[in-house]
Amino acid sequence: MFITNDVKYIGVNDHKVDLFEGQYKVPNGMSYNSYLIMDQKIAVMDTVDVNFTHEWLDNLQNALQGRSPDYLIVQHMEPDHSANIVNFIKAYPNATVVSSEKAFTMMNNFFGNDFAQNRIVVGEGSTLSLGKHTLTFVTAPMVHWPEVIVTYDAYDKILFSADGFGKFGALDANEDWLNEARRYYIGIVGKYGVQVQALLKKAATLDIQIICPLHGPVLSENLAYYINKYDIWSSYQPEEEGTVIAYTSVYGNTKKAATMLENELKLKGCSKVVVHDLARCDMAEAVSDAFKYGKLVLATTTYNADIFPFMREYIDHLTERNFQNRTVAFIENGSWAPVAAKVMRSMLEKSKKLNYAQTTVTVRSGLNESSKEQIKELAQELCLEYTVANQNGEGQNDVGALFNIGYGLYVVTSNDGKKDNGLIVNTVSQVTDTPNRIAVTINKANYSHHVIKQTGKMNVNCLTVDAPFNVFEVFGFKSGRNVDKFANCEPLRSANGLVFLPRYINSFMSLKVEQYIDLDTHGMFICSVTQMRVLSDAQTMTYTYYQNNVKPKPQTDGTKGYVCKICGYVYEGDPLPDDFICPLCKHGANDFEKIK
Numbered sequence: 001m002f003i004t005n006d007v008k009y010i011g012v013n014d015h016k017v018d019l020f021e022g023q024y025k026v027p028n029g030m031s032y033n034s035y036l037i038m039d040q041k042i043a044v045m046d047t048v049d050v051n052f053t054h055e056w057l058d059n060l061q062n063a064l065q066g067r068s069p070d071y072l073i074v075q076h077m078e079p080d081h082s083a084n085i086v087n088f089i090k091a092y093p094n095a096t097v098v099s100s101e102k103a104f105t106m107m108n109n110f111f112g113n114d115f116a117q118n119r120i121v122v123g124e125g126s127t128l129s130l131g132k133h134t135l136t137f138v139t140a141p142m143v144h145w146p147e148v149i150v151t152y153d154a155y156d157k158i159l160f161s162a163d164g165f166g167k168f169g170a171l172d173a174n175e176d177w178l179n180e181a182r183r184y185y186i187g188i189v190g191k192y193g194v195q196v197q198a199l200l201k202k203a204a205t206l207d208i209q210i211i212c213p214l215h216g217p218v219l220s221e222n223l224a225y226y227i228n229k230y231d232i233w234s235s236y237q238p239e240e241e242g243t244v245i246a247y248t249s250v251y252g253n254t255k256k257a258a259t260m261l262e263n264e265l266k267l268k269g270c271s272k273v274v275v276h277d278l279a280r281c282d283m284a285e286a287v288s289d290a291f292k293y294g295k296l297v298l299a300t301t302t303y304n305a306d307i308f309p310f311m312r313e314y315i316d317h318l319t320e321r322n323f324q325n326r327t328v329a330f331i332e333n334g335s336w337a338p339v340a341a342k343v344m345r346s347m348l349e350k351s352k353k354l355n356y357a358q359t360t361v362t363v364r365s366g367l368n369e370s371s372k373e374q375i376k377e378l379a380q381e382l383c384l385e386y387t388v389a390n391q392n393g394e395g396q397n398d399v400g401a402l403f404n405i406g407y408g409l410y411v412v413t414s415n416d417g418k419k420d421n422g423l424i425v426n427t428v429s430q431v432t433d434t435p436n437r438i439a440v441t442i443n444k445a446n447y448s449h450h451v452i453k454q455t456g457k458m459n460v461n462c463l464t465v466d467a468p469f470n471v472f473e474v475f476g477f478k479s480g481r482n483v484d485k486f487a488n489c490e491p492l493r494s495a496n497g498l499v500f501l502p503r504y505i506n507s508f509m510s511l512k513v514e515q516y517i518d519l520d521t522h523g524m525f526i527c528s529v530t531q532m533r534v535l536s537d538a539q540t541m542t543y544t545y546y547q548n549n550v551k552p553k554p555q556t557d558g559t560k561g562y563v564c565k566i567c568g569y570v571y572e573g574d575p576l577p578d579d580f581i582c583p584l585c586k587h588g589a590n591d592f593e594k595i596k
Contacts, residue, residue, distance in 0.1 A: 010059040012052040013170035028173035040131030041070040047084035074099035077106040102147035157209035166215030190321035196234035238294035242272030247299035248308040264379035278310040302334035329357035401507035401532035411461040421480030447481040456513040464538035467504035562592040
């Protein structure tokens with residue numbers, strides 16, 4: 001199969017495997033991908049699983065058309081990709097093995113041979129010329145082993161991404177990419193979100209047109225979609241609004257409680273409710289769903305003064321993968337001494353940024369009026385945002401929205417007549433209360449200033465402390481004149497027709513411009529309030545909180561170069577070119593400082 005004129009696919013499909021890595025169900029098999037780059041010199045990208053030695057060598061031989069390979073590039077030493085290194089060298093003894101230093105150490109461990117007489121050790125930024133194809137190697141430690149490298153082909157603009165952007169399932173299986181890619185990522189790579197974020201930053205500096213992973217299909221269209229999913233997953237943000245109910249039940253009473261909550265949530269407008277019986281479901285899928293949705297309800301029995309084993313296993317899977325940034329609620333059952341909620345919460349202590357529901361449901365053997373009422377209270381608490389998001393509901397002029405204004409960070413939304421727009425501001429203040437007047441100051445250089453001055457209206461969205469850095473990248477580092485900032489979002493609309501954010505805000509205000517004050521570089525809009533709504537009681541994001549907790553801390557240990565003061569991008573090298581533009585936030589060299 002040709003990927004480009006010079007790059008061929010030579011991998012294999014495995015329909016015999018039932019459990020990948022001994023634990024993940026793969027009803028549609030697996031693909032083990034390998035690629036061939038034909039140029040003046042020939043490079044083979046990785047091998048395949050040991051069970052497909054001859055099929056792979058046949059694929060390689062047929063694709064070579066009588067030529068011999070010059071290089072075997074080993075990006076990852078996990079045996080499903082590296083098992084045939086020795087067999088390759090036996091078939092092509094004049095070929096050179098190219099890999100990272102750690103990988104050669106692992107080769108010695110696996111095969112008793114580190115190919116010291118016939119190898120090239122590569123690291124960050126190393127290059128290998130094949131002729132018109134120049135390969136650049138990028139280190140990707142702990143994505144998801146420490147020796148991993150990925151490879152960029154500048155000629156065909158291909159990123160050979162190792163296990164990144166992979167999925168379960170053979171290539172001839174007819175299945176959706178998203179669900180199996182999510183289950184694959186969360187299960188196998190999920191613990192290493194920080195490392196994936198670091199790799200995504202490096203990838204952002206490359207012109208990538210094709211992604212060739214070691215599992216799953218070659219990606220050549222709508223790459224922004226796939227990269228956005230990886231950004232969401234690796235930053236541990238909810239992918240969708242919804243609630244997962246994960247339960248264990250011995251005699252059916254805890255199941256009844258979970259079912260009642262499911263029904264109550266749906267009645268109150270919860271956008272999505274997913275229920276997993278942990279004793280019977282695919283555990284990997286249940287774990288994946290906990291990362292997919294924003295809320296998780298854990299329901300189990302007290303068992304031997306602890307919790308039921310399947311629930312303990314489930315929580316272990318979550319914490320192992322750095323479960324965070326979610327709302328969690330508990331349902332416990334116990335006939336004489338219920339302690340399940342206490343045990344579950346203690347197990348989650350190592351998880352970051354969890355918001356616990358105030359209501360804990362306690363069932364004593366069977367449901368009664370008291371526990372049923374608790375379930376209704378929990379449903380009400382979990383569905384508060386869905387209730388107030390109803391345009392025809394109550395709270396359309398809730399003065400409490402004004403109380404969320406502080407020296408905080410806000411997203412101001414507008415519309416230029418063709419598309420919605422938004423930007424980050426930190427200068428919003430209430431100037432009068434009879435009538436309510438709000439002042440919003442915006443830099444004249446921003447496209448939003450131009451739009452609002454033309455249209456005379458805007459929405460101010462009060463960000464909450466769970467807003468991820470991605471929100472600031474989208475609304476703070478890009479211009480609405482050039483990009484659609486809501487392309488990957490399904491926003492809600494207020495009565496004035498403008499959008500308000502569907503998540504990460506506690507309130508919004510719709511404003512009508514009454515007066516404009518020219519402040520030289522900025523313009524101040526004095527506005528009346530046409531609508532104000534409170535969506536949650538979550539804490540408002542302040543500028544200090546953003547600097548201390550949200551803005552990524554650049555990894556500069558042992559690095560010589562410069563760091564962007566706006567977004568934390570690290571430029572390795574000295575000096576920094578005067579005309580350098582940050583590839584992430586687009587700020588110039590003046591916003592960089594030298595690493596000390």
